[in-house]
Amino acid sequence: MRSDPNARAPLGLKLAAAAGLLFMHVPILLIFVYAFTTEEKSYQWPPPGFTLRWLEVTWNRVDVWQALWLSVQVATVATLLAMLLGTLCAAAVSRTRFFGRETISLLVILPIALPGIITGIALRSAFSLADIPFSFWTIVLGHATFCIVVVYNNAVARFRRTAGNLIEASMDLGADGFQTLRHVIMPNIGTALLAGGMLAFALSFDEVIVTTFTAGQQQTLPIWMLEELVRPRERPVTNVVAMVVVLVTFLPILGAYYLTRGGDSPAAAEK
Template sequence: MHSERASFGLKLAAWGGLVFLHFPILMIFLYAFNAERSGASFPPKGLTLNWFRLAWSREDVREAISLSLQVASLATVIALLLGTLAAAALWRRDFFGKQSLSLLLMLPLALPGIISGLALLSAFKRLGIEPGTLTIVIGHATFCVVIVYNNVIARFRRTSHNLIEASMDLGADGWQTFRHIVLPNLATALLAGGILAFALSFDEIIVTTFTAGHERTLPLWLLNQLARPRDVPITNVVALLVMLTTMLPILAAWYLTREKPSQA
């Protein structure tokens, strides 16, 4: 008889994979509280919150955090607008070139980041646009649109068109139907897509490297810190901040979009 319970070997392999993936993250979390300045001793000789105070007192860290938050927020707003409009346009209607448009929308996420970064840098140079905050936002928005589009079009496909037809039959105009029927059905998908887009933009480094110019986002700040071993405790604290800023929104997005068990 086939058993639905996983074997011991399969459970061991699954837990081994989780430990392999998350052990480095746990070490960064631990070292962020390490009392030693070298930040390399294990186990730590003591724990402290002093590195958090020192990290926040540094102007370069605050500027990098502020820039990353600005870029992620702007890229998320652009992605929500363009991704939602694209999903609405490609939802129900069949027309010539629909599949090609869908492929083009997915392409920025499927391409390696270095290819996207080089392409964007070349395009900006041809257009005479100097690298800076604007180019970073545009670069991040190219792949954030895909995240929002995927969430919204999946929700569109699960939305019964009968509800829209019933609303129109009862005398509601287009705006009323959108506000009372479509938008409530899309709310969690939009929120989840926006959260994921913000998280991906906040910790993006490859595309940012090609589009940032002299600007320095938080991931670029971390990359530059690798050549400064004396700042290891500060680097660990900032790395922990980046992980929490990206991990928590992703967990929230998963919670909002998970399949809920049907009730009898």
């Protein structure tokens, strides 16, 4: 049919693909327009006028800053934990074949393969059974659990591409295990880990379903957004926060894309 690599796509296919991409992007672009609207009581379109006032109003909001700060802290700690656990797991799974290896892969993927509400409610009921009060750490616990898989996937893909004979060569040349780790293994998997970490950060930063079950009175930024979605109080501030959230999550995604270009596609593997 289309053997010629320079063959042109049929018009229908082009239109359908373009329409699909538009469908995916126009709603997000709308957020950017609404962040500057002068209308504050409704979602009126087209906006009656544009203003930068809401940026300033949002900047001065203490609750937004607190929610943002909590989200950043949770995402940082959860990402570090996930990077540690995910890398260990990936190293174990890729360097040896052992009984139950497939089961471990399944176990790592399970927290995101099952609907988030199951993870959330399971953790919540476990906390209440064990009499653990909700805190910063209960949120982190939940987030780290489903972030492991992102780091794991990235690390496994990179370990698979890293030739085993590099490690053998290093050992043959007299390096001990730690020197090999430091001078051979780490430089090889470093960018994959970084990319995995960025994606884990983005995942944690955005998470809301599990968080509603594992947070007490504290508000992460998504919880703050959810409150505003259910009971809109200050639409202009919500609009600005929505825009900032989109911008902030784009950065790690672009970064992860840049770091792993031309090899394993990290973000595509699993969200």
